[in-house]
Amino acid sequence: MSESLIIEATINGFRRSFEVAVHHTLLDVLRDQLGLTGTKECCVVGECGACSVIVDGRPMNSCLMLAVEVDGAEVTTVEGLALGDGHLSPLQGAFLDAGAAQCGFCIPGQLIAAQALLDRIPHPTIDEIHEAMAGNLCRCAGYEQIAKAVQAAAEAANS
C-alpha cells in the first residue's frame, strides 16, 4: 500500500514507466504530468466525453479512472491517432473534410470514440455511430458533420 506508485503503461505506442499519485485521475496525469493536453477536461462526471481515451481497445472517460488503474495497460490519446509518419489518420482527415471540428474542444474525445467504434465495427450504420458517440457532447452541435466524417472514414477504409 502506498500513496504513490510507479506504473508502467504504453502511452500512444511507447512503453513508459512513471510515478503517479494514487489519487490522481488518468486525466490529471495525462494533462498535468505527461503534457498530453489534447485530452480535455469539462464535466468530470463522465457525461461529456471530452476526456475520452482508449484503454486496451475500449473508449473510457479518463476523468473517472485513477491513473494507477492503467498500470500495464495500453492507452491511446488523441495525440496517438495520427499515423506514425506524422500524417493525419483517415479519420482525422475525414473530420477536416466534413467540417466536423468547429470550436474543436470536444473533438479529441469525439475522435477517440469514433476510432474505438471503427476498430470494433469497421462499417457502422448511422445509428451505430450516433449510439457510439452519445457519450460525447458537442455544443457546437456538429453531430451531423461528425457522423458524416465517421462514415466517410469507414468508406475510405473500404476502398
Place this chain on the structure above:
Amino acid sequence: MKTFEYARPSTVAEAVALLEQHGPDAELLAGGTDLVIEMRNAWKVPKVVIDLKRIDELRPAIRENGQWISISSTTVMTDIAEDARIQKYFPALVESAVVVGSVQIRARATLAGNICNGSPAADTAPPLLIYRAVVAIAGPAGRHKIPIDDFIVGPGKVALGRGELVTGIELPIPRQPIGAAYTRLTRRRGTDLASITLCCSVEEGGVARIAYGSVGPRAVLVEDSSGVLADPGAPDERKSEILDEVFADASPSLRSMRASPDYRRAMLRVLGARALQTAIDRFGDAS
C-alpha cells in the same frame, strides 16, 4: 481529491482481510464510475481504496455451468452486453446494460457496482429481480449466496456486513420459456439517469412478473399469477386493475427534479403495459 492508500489485492481473501481491517474507512474500487466522483466531491473520503481488478478469481469473466451463468464482480456492462450466452438467456439484462451511461461508461461500470451502489435507479436491478439473480458474497465468515431481492435494501444500502464483498452475480438459466423486456423513462434519448426502470416477464402457467425501480427506495418485484397480465386476450380494463395493484407501492420522490410523482406514476402504467406486451410477444416467440 484527498489522497488515500491504494491497495491492489490479488486474492479475495486478501481483499476481505483489508475490508475487515479498515471497515468504513475502506472503499472498494471496481469500475470507479461512481466512486471517483464521490471522492472528488469529498462525499467519500476513504483512507484505503481496494482495487478489485487484479484479483485473478474475479477477472472479468462470465461463466456457464449448464444451470447457471455467473458474472464476476469486475465484469463490465460492455462484456455483459456482448456475451452471446447472456444475449440468449437474459435479453432483458442486456437491454438494461446497454443503456447504462455511454459507451465509455459501459466499458468501465460493473454489474456488481450497479447493484452494490444501492441506487434506486440502477438499471440492472429490475432484470436481475426478474431473472431471480443470486448474489455471491465472500467475507470473514466464508462465502454465501443470497437472492438479489434480499440483497437490495434501500438507497445506498445492500446486505453486506463488515469485511464482505460481492464476488459475483449468478443467474439461473431458465428451464422453461420466458419472455422478458426492459424499458426505462428518461428525459432525453441520449445517456440519462432513468426516472423509471422497469422489467416484465411472462412465463409458463400465465405468470407475469414486473420489477420496477426509481420510484421508491429500492427496485421492487411483483408477481401476478392470476394469468390476466400474461394473457394476450385479456381485456384492458382487467389488466388495468391489476397494474394498479402492481404499482400501488410506488412512492416516487417529491423532490426529484427528473420527473414529478404524478408523471412517474402515470408512466409506470404506460411503460408497464408496453413492456408487458413486448414480453408477451417474446414469450410467444420463445414457446
Place this chain on the structure above:
Amino acid sequence: MKADGIGAAAHRLGGIGRVTGHQQYLADIRLADMLHVKLVKLDCARARIVSVDKSAAEQVPGVRLIMTADDLPQPVPRFGPQFQDRPILADGETKYHGEPVAAVAADTKEAAEEAARLVVVEHEVLEGGVFSVADALDPGAPLVQDPSIRADDQWARTNILREHRFGWGDVDAQEADLVIENLYEFPMVTHFAIEPHGFMAAPDGEGIAVWSTIQHPYLLQKTIGKLLKLPLSKVRVFAPDPGGGFGGKQNPKLEPLVAYIALHTGRPARLVLTLEETFQAVRRASAEVTVRTGLNSDGTLVFEDFECNFLIGAYVDIADRVVTKGSYLAAGPYRVPAVRIVARGILSHTTPSTAFRGFGIPQVTWARESNLDEGARALGIDRLEIRLHNLAEKGEEFVPGDTPADGHWVQSVQRAAELIGWDQPLAPGRGRGIALGLKSGPTTGLSYSTVRLLADGSVLVFSGTSDMGQGARTVFAQIASQELGVPLDRISVVMGDSSVVPYDQQTSASRSSVLMGTAVFNACLDIRNKLTALIAARFEVPESDISIEGGVVRIPDVEMTITEALQAGLGPLGGELVGNGEMRKDKDPSHPLGGSAAFFEFNTTAIELEVDPGTGEITILRHITVGDVGTALNPLQVAGQDEGAAIMGLGHTLMEHYIFDEDGRIRNLGAIDYRIPTSMDLPLQMRSDSIENADGPGPYGVKGISEGALLAVSPAVGSAVTEATGLIIRDLPLTPQRVWEAMTERA
C-alpha cells in the same frame, strides 16, 4: 478562385490542431511558477457576509494568498460592459448562488481546492430573495441592486433596471376582427460551452498580461486598464481560441480578480472554472412575454402589442442590451401598421444573464410566432399563408423610418415550405410547424485589420476577432486568398494577442464576416494599391496601366504572379508590403438601438414531428432551416453554424432549463441533470439550406449567419405539437412531462 477563395468549402484554418489535439486552449497553457486559484462560494443565493475566517485555510501547505473583498481597494472596484455594477468579489452580500466570496491562490490545484473548503464564511442567509418576475415586482421585495449604482435613474428604487418603449402607429386606435392575447414563458438556460471558462494573469514588466477564454479581448483590455489604472499599452490580453462561446464568453467576468491576485502575489495566477461554476457564471435571460395580436379576418396583421419582461440576474452584464435588441424587432419581419412594445430588464438574485446566441430574440419569437399561429387557427387560415401574406418585401420599411428589409425573405419561407412538404398530406398523429425569425445584426462596429504580404508571396492576416468555432480565421483567409491570389496553404491568420493584433470592437452579433471581413478586404485592397505603386515605379509605367486580378499582375506586355511582382518591386533587400483596412459603423444616437442594423439575420424553420400519446415524448422527424445568407463564403462552415444553431434551439425547446429550489439555489448544476442534446437526440432528418442573393453589406454580399437557425425553433416545434395533439403549450421546454401534463389536463 473557387478552390481556395470565396465560396470554397475549404478546410477550417486551425483544423489540423483541432484534430491532433495540439490546438492550445486556455487550460492547456502552462506558465512557469503559476499559482492555482480556487473560488470560495456559499451554498445559498442571497446572504449577508458577516466575516471570513482564513486561519484554517492558511495552514494548508502551499497556500500563498486568500483574497477577500477586504484585500481589494476600497470601495471594492466594480465593472461591467454597460453598468459598473459587478464587484471583483462579493461586496458585503452575495446576490446569487455561487457568487465568489473569496479566492485562494496556492502552488498546486489540490492545495487551493483543499484550502478553499477550509475558508469559513460566517454568513446570514437573507430572506426574501428575488427569483422570479413576480418576486421582483412585489412592492415589498428587497432591492437587488444598491440604488447608488444608478443614483439618478428613475428606476433606481425598483427592481426594474430599465423600461424601454418602442413602436409605431396607434395600437389603441386600430380595429381588428380578432384579437388574441397570451402569455409565453421562456426558461433560464445556460451556454454549456464544452470548454469551461478560464482566466490567467501574470505581472508583465510595468504592466500585466491577462489570458482569457474571452470573445471580446479588447473590451477586457479596457476593463483591466481602467481597474488597474494602467495604459492600454501595458495591458496585454491573450485570447486563445475559445472552445465554444455562444455569447457566454463575451464580457469580462473573473479576469479582474485573477489580475489582482497576480499583482498581489507577483506571480502568474490561473483560474479555470468547473462546469458547475460556469453554470453559475452565465445564462440566458428568461422571459415572460405577453402579446396581443390584432388580425383582420383575411389574416392581415393590424397590430401587435408586446409586454416583454426579461428576468435578468443580480448584475447587469450586457442584459439591458439584450432586452432592447430582443424586443425592438418583436413584431418580426412583418408589415404591421401599429406596434407597441414595452420591455423591461428585471433584476433578480440569480446568475447574471448575458449574451446568448440570438440575444433576446428567441424569447420574443417564441411568443410572436406562436400567437400568430393561434390567430391563424382561429381564422381558419393556413399558417404558411398568413406569414407570406404579411411578410415584408425586399426594400420595404417594415419598421417605419428604419433599415428596409434587406433580403428576398419570401424565398427562404418558400424554400423551407417546399423542403418540409407543407402542401403534402400529413400522416396521422403527426404535426408540422413553420416559423420565422428575424434579428438585427450589429448596430455599430469598428474593426481594423492588417495584412502583410511577405517577401515569398505568403500572407499574414491580423484580426482581433475570436475564432470560437464559427470559423472566422478560415473566412478571412479565403478573403485574402480571393483578393491576393494566394492559396490558402500560404496564408496564416493571427489572432488573440492585443499587443500584436489591431483593435476589434467585439466578436458578437454574427458580425465578423461582414465587419472584420470588410476590414480584411480593405487591407488587401491597400496592399494591391501599394503593389501597384511599387510596380509602377519599378517598371516605369503609369499606375493606370497595371491590373491585379486573380493573383496575376499585368502591365503592358508583361504578366507575372503577385509574388514575382512583389519581389521585383521590393528589390534585393526583400521586405514586405503591409496593408491596413478598417470598417466602421458609427453610432446613430437618434436610433432607438443606437444604430440601424448592419444587416438582418432572417431564418425560416420548419418542423415535422410526432408525439407519443402515452408519454408525451416528441420525436422530431424533420427539421428544415433556411437562412438568408447573402453569400455563403464557405458553405461547409455555413452548414455547420446553421445546423449547430438549430440543434441548440432544440435544446431549449425540448429539454434545457435551470431548476431552482425555494432559496434560489440552482439544483441541476453540471452535466448530469442539465440535459443538452446528444447525438441520439437529433431530428431523424435535418436539412440546412441557404438563400444566396449576394445582397448583404459585407464583402461579396455576405450577411451574418450564426444565430438565425436558433431563433424560430421553439415556435415551429410548438406549432407542430399543436397540430399533432391539439394542445397549446406556452411554456418551455416542451419536456415529455410537460406535454403529458397538457394531455392529462385536457382529458
